[in-house]
Amino acid sequence: MEHILQPWPWYVSGPLIALIMFTLIYLGKTFGMSSNLRTLCAIGGAGKKVKFFHFDWRSQLWNLIVVLGALIGGFIAHQFLSVPTHIDLNPKTIEDLSQLGFENAGQSLLPAELYSWDAVFSLKGILILVIGGLLVGFGTRYAGGCTSGHAITGLSSLQRPSLIAVIGFFIGGLIMTHLLFPLIFG
Amino acid sequence: MKFLKFLFVGIIFGIVLVKSEAVSWYRIYEMFKFESFHMYGIIGTAIGTGVILLLIAKQLKLNNLEGNQMKVPLKDKGVFRYIIGGTLFGLGWALAGACPGPMYILVGTGAFSVLIVIAAALVGTYVYGIIKDKLPH
Numbered sequence: 632m633e634h635i636l637q638p639w640p641w642y643v644s645g646p647l648i649a650l651i652m653f654t655l656i657y658l659g660k661t662f663g664m665s666s667n668l669r670t671l672c673a674i675g676g677a678g679k680k681v682k683f684f685h686f687d688w689r690s691q692l693w694n695l696i697v698v699l700g701a702l703i704g705g706f707i708a709h710q711f712l713s714v715p716t717h718i719d720l721n722p723k724t725i726e727d728l729s730q731l732g733f734e735n736a737g738q739s740l741l742p743a744e745l746y747s748w749d750a751v752f753s754l755k756g757i758l759i760l761v762i763g764g765l766l767v768g769f770g771t772r773y774a775g776g777c778t779s780g781h782a783i784t785g786l787s788s789l790q791r792p793s794l795i796a797v798i799g800f801f802i803g804g805l806i807m808t809h810l811l812f813p814l815i816f817g
Numbered sequence: 818m819k820f821l822k823f824l825f826v827g828i829i830f831g832i833v834l835v836k837s838e839a840v841s842w843y844r845i846y847e848m849f850k851f852e853s854f855h856m857y858g859i860i861g862t863a864i865g866t867g868v869i870l871l872l873i874a875k876q877l878k879l880n881n882l883e884g885n886q887m888k889v890p891l892k893d894k895g896v897f898r899y900i901i902g903g904t905l906f907g908l909g910w911a912l913a914g915a916c917p918g919p920m921y922i923l924v925g926t927g928a929f930s931v932l933i934v935i936a937a938a939l940v941g942t943y944v945y946g947i948i949k950d951k952l953p954h
């Protein structure tokens with residue numbers, strides 16, 4: 632039990648994620664989380680106006696159930712399977728973040744500087760979350776997948792489009808972290 | 818009842834991503850700073866295990882639960898949409914520190930402000946749907 636309560640090492644977590652992908656393929660489906668955003672748009676009635684959302688969303692209900700499960704899993708892991716512990720970040724990372732104005736790095740899953748209600752109700756704070764979300768939602772559909780669909784499923788099945796997409800993920804992530812963060816938070 | 822197995826898979830997914838800390842904004846930042854092996858270890862061993870599992874399934878011609886041969890959906894050919902769409906996704910991934918799976922998982926951990934990121938991601942997806950035919954793919 633003690634091992635479960637502590638953070639899980641990468642060599643346990645990685646293979647488990649592969650098993651989740653494999654299980655979904657065994658169940659006749661696939662591992663792709665971003666499709667749910669399209670499904671939710673369709674359920675909201677977007678299909679009446681935009682052809683892209685005009686499809687039988689009921690056929691995708693299984694994937695929304697996976698999302699519901701993931702949410703419950705997040706609750707269970709956080710409430711019952713974790714002891715209060717810091718994320719074991721590289722001290723260099725903590726120092727880098729401190730210079731950008733992020734205090735207490737690693738003491739929670741998300742930085743209060745971005746996700747606390749104080750931050751959310753500031754103009755800069757809400758803009759960061761909204762722009763981040765817009766980029767994720769737009770980019771993932773343009774690229775036809777996200778971390779689960781491209782990085783895990785696509786690369787596991789040795790697909791070239793997924794390799795290109797993952798290279799794109801890193802180009803974007805590196806530009807944001809190294810070039811834009813000092814401008815946004817500096 | 819037929820959905821119960823998907824609920825179960827989702828619950829395991831949520832637990833694994835929290836316990837691995839892959840849902841943490843800090844871990845994503847650290848990854849893009851190349852200051853830790855942690856995220857590369859997770860993604861690398863996931864892909865390594867995935868390659869082996871899928872090769873075994875292919876070699877043994879394993880069937881899925883529905884009785885058809887197990888197969889992974891193939892992505893359309895192309896370069897532009899993947900590099901540009903991927904880059905836009907990466908910008909958002911690093912900024913919000915959450916991708917489309919962890920978003921929901923984080924809400925489960927009680928981080929309700931992530932709902933704003935989810936709402937914005939829905940708008941982003943909607944905008945893509947509107948201008949899709951005008952974009953180069």
